[in-house]
Amino acid sequence: MLGKTYESQVCSISRTLEMVGERWSLLIIRNAAFAGMTRFGEFRRSLGIATNVLQSRLDGFVEHGLMERRPSPEQPTVPEYVLTDKGSDLVPALVALTAWGDRWAAPDGPPILYRHAGCGDAVGHHLTCTTCGLMDDPTQVEAHPGPGMPEERAAVIRQRLATG
Structure with a gap:
């Protein structure tokens, strides 16, 4: 079971969770990115978040450079x-x-539509292979050891991939 920190995890997802994995974090980032919010009071009113929790999150974002x-x-x-x-x-x-x-949690359809400010067309997300282009099957993504993986863990992953 993971504790409050993910120091034992050698993974960029776990490191990202250290910065933005708390319940309110992505909502604060969302409001800053898409609603242009910058003030403490705006975040507090829009989210209904406790002032101490909000201040802690904002301080953490500043500390982490977000x-x-x-x-x-x-x-x-x-x-x-x-x-x-x-x-x-x-x-x-x-x-x-x-x-x-x-797709999985909006039974009445998307509550928000993201559009490109330049042309007004829809913005999407897609998996792309640098050689083959657009990928339509997310099960075709494999996780391979990168340069930041300790060699002893990398060997275990390579063995697992080799044996399928």
Whole structure:
């Protein structure tokens, strides 16, 4: 069973969960990315989240470099929380999670439609092979050891892949 941290896991998913895996985290990032929210009060009102929990999440995002805390142009004593490039890089993951939710958890259809601001057309997520192009079967994705995998674990994974 996983505890509150995933230090024993050698996996980028577990490392990502350390930063954004708490219940409110992706909703805060969603509101910053798609609703343009930057102020503590906006996040609190839109989510109904406890102030201490929200402050903890925002502080964590700043600490991990997902958001930047800066003075509001209108009220310099009031901080704004703005997504950094690192935080904005979560947008494709949010779109993918939304697509999954639209398929499996939205009986009345998608509650939100993502559109390209440039042309207004639908935005989607897709698995793509760098050689073959678009993949239509997610069961064809295999996980192979990367350069950050300790060799003893990499050997076990390679053996598992070899024996099918």
